[in-house]
Amino acid sequence: MPTNAVSAAKPTYPGVYVEELPSSARTISTVTTSVTAFVGHTRRGPLNQPVRVTSFTEFERRFGGLTSQSAVGYAVHQFFGNGGTVAVIVRVTKAGSGKAACVTLESTEGHSESAVLEVHAKEPGHWGDGLRVAVDYDTACPDDEFNLSVYDARGGAREAFTGLSMDASHGRYAPTVVNAGSRLIRVDVVGEGRPDPSGTVSKPFGHELPDLAVDLKVKIGEVEREFTLYDPDSDGEAPCNVAELALLLERKLRALPDAPGKHAFAGVEVTAFGRRVQVVAGSTDPEDVVRFVGECANDLGLEGSVNPPVFPLEGGEDGDPPGPRDLIGSEADKTGIQSLRGEDDVNLLVLPELAAYENVDDAVTVVSAAQRLCQERRIFLLVDAPNSWGSVDAARAGLAAFEPVRGNHAGLYFPQLQLTDPLTGRLRSFPPSGAVAGVFARTDAERGVWKAPAGTEARLAGVHSLAVNLTDRENGLLNPLGVNCLRTFPMVGPTVWGARTLEGSDALDSEWKYVPVRRLALYVEESLQRGLQWVVFEPNDENLWQQIRLSASSYLHNLFRQGAFKGGTPREAYFVKCDHDTTTDEDIANGVVNVLVGIAPVKPAEFVIVKIQQTSGQFEL
Incomplete structure (x- = not known):
């Protein structure tokens, strides 16, 4: 037994004592190599907040999927289609643009109508106009608390928050509960009192129910129907409390014929709370208001407060695509690409919107800022050739603009890809960085970060053709200049055919000439930096x-x-x-x-x- 070991038990009898000692060896775990950050414009999503997604389906749910206004959406689609597994999405819009949809809920509890609760879409964008909220009082304390339900009519997501209070000292204070738990909305208290419930709420019934054997008229929207509330011959025993009355009324309303293609009557919900009933149309159309009309309805108190079945959010506006300043962002405010400073395990950075910039100098300015970030955070930047590079001569002439940013934490890829646009079914050009990032991820998984993400194994899946078909001779003009060419070969198809950094020009003679060498060094540096944290102190x-x-x-x-x-x-x-x-x-x-x-x-x-x-x-x- 080692002399420095401390015995866990004092020996009391002759024999062999066995103890387990902790190992002094420390292992260094490997880090990720191909988590890719995409920064730019999306249809929806939180602004300037990195969000991890592991599939394009998840991207669609969180960021709205493909739109002709977003190069990021297409790049993410191509990334996952080429073997990518984890993406970090940062939504950026032009400063001052974009507006969240909103609805103000009112209260009539104090006998005067006043605004009490503002409901905002969690994120700016027109998507918020599809949100619907509903309120009911079916809680353990129906005189003080309320329930709030949220439904996304376009995306299908639903959320429900129960037992809410407008009292800031209450454990279920509405803004605290909703704002922390909802992915769809946030709320602000703007007045006193609870928001009015959705649908039609009756007046309080007495302890003994009135005569229910009456004929009632009900209108939902523009459709009017008439029915007998209680028929002793067919309905059995008469309801003896408000809960049984709610069940009877719901059954009778659901049996009424709907308008063609509607579900307003068939999906009616009648809820009892306290001595009241709440009737809500089975529809997310705010126009489907339930109204009981006539003298009999008045006698029963069913003509009480009337509201839409849901309260729609309105006024959402999509933000405009970001400009160079917006993409670069602020380090202090952590906006744009600077928001990645607080994000661990980001290895690749893609900025697909830069290719469409009319002024190449603007793109170079963003690339310069992005490279500074990449050097500090050990990230590798994939740069798309500008759209204006429609030939080899244009690429050779335009490459001079990138001389100020010839760093070893970036690689430049040319030309653009020709793919079928899923939105239109037509062939169009796309910047290659998203698909190339997927190839990086696939190569890392199959061969390792030290294998160049290029060659016959680096096939670009889903690519129909390339915007410029390069010959060997043309490839030979661009490769020595540090441009990674995409080529098409028989039996292989479109593939990545270059693995040099922007500093990989033959004239620069850099030790970081090759992409796999640079990325391997970043991989080792990050692993050692994390794996030796235990050394401190x-x-x-x-x-x-x-x-x-x-x-x-x-x-x-x-x-x-x-x-x-x-x-x-x-x-x-x-x-x-x-x-x-x-x-x-x-x-x-x-x-x-x-x-x-x-x-x-x-x-x-x-x-x-x-x-x-x-x-x-x-x-x-």
Whole structure:
């Protein structure tokens, strides 16, 4: 047993004592490599808030799906179609544009009508005009509390919040409960009193019900029907309380014929609360108001307060697409791409709207800001070639605009993709970054981040053709300039045929020339940065240095075994140095421990040269 072990039990008899000791070895876990952030305009969704989605179906539910106004929607669709698994969506609109739909609920409890509760769509956009809210008093305290239901007539989502109060000291204060729990709405109290219930609410019935064997007339919208409320010959025993009356009334109303294509009568709901009944049409049409008319209805008190079955939200406005300033955003306010600063595990960044900018300088300005963010957050940026690059000559001439942003945290892809637009069924051009990001994700999953996301395996799924068909000679003009070309080959189809960073021009001779080399380094850096967090505040001595060397070497050796590094032995592939040579006495006095890590990344075989010589004679086996 180790001498430094502390015995859990005092030995009292001769024998062998066994204890389990915690391991001092620390493991370094790998991090994600292909979580892709898409920043730009969407139909709906929270503004400037990163939201993770794992499928295009989830994107449709949260952000409204495809729209001709949003390049982001198409890019996300192509990302998942090419193997992407996790996307982070940041909705950005032009500053000052966009408005959330709203409805103001009123109260007549104080015998004078006044606004008491404002209901707003959670997010700006025309989508909010499809929201409907309903109110009822069917609670444990029907004189003080209320229930609020929300229905999205376009998306189908439903929410219900019960036992709400307008008293700020109450445990179920409406704004606190709704605003924290709803994904559709938020509410603000603007007056005193509860909001009036939906539908028609009767006057209070006495402890003994009146004569119910009467004929009633009811109108829902423009449709009027007449029926007998209680028939002793067919309805059995007469109701003896308000709850039984509600059941009888609901059954009779549902039996009445509806207008063609309507569900107003068939879906009627009658609820009893206290000594009252609430009648709500089975419809989300605000025009389907339930009205009981005639002397008999008046005698029963069914002509009480009348409201629509639901209260519709109105006035939502979609925001305009963002401009360059909006996309760049504010670091202090965490808007635009700056909102990603608080988001962990983002590896790729896609800005598909930049390709459509008429002024390429505006796109370059955004790329410059995005690269600064990428360098700080260890993210790789996928840059789309501008729409104006309709030929190889245009690309060579336009590339000069990108000289100020030739960094190694970005790659430029050309040309655009030709795909069938799911909205119109017609062939049109799209920026390639979304599909390329999907290829990155697929390659990482199948081969590893050290494999170049290019070649015959990097096929672009769903792509009909390319906007510019490049020849080998034309490819040879752009590749040395750091432009990643997309090519079409027989039996393979459209594929990614380039793996250079923007700093990968032959003239720059950068050590970060290749995309997989840059991304592998980012992967290792992020893994080590997170995996060595435990070192902080540990005693800075040889014991600590030994644990650091062991943890880092174990992590790197695992990558070496997977083929991430070149070299036939671990010594040739990587090294970890943490000792008195890297951490001096002065460093120790200042609380610093220095770890030196070196790796030998595998560079892609970009040029394969095969030499063939013709010989004469015969070969012997």
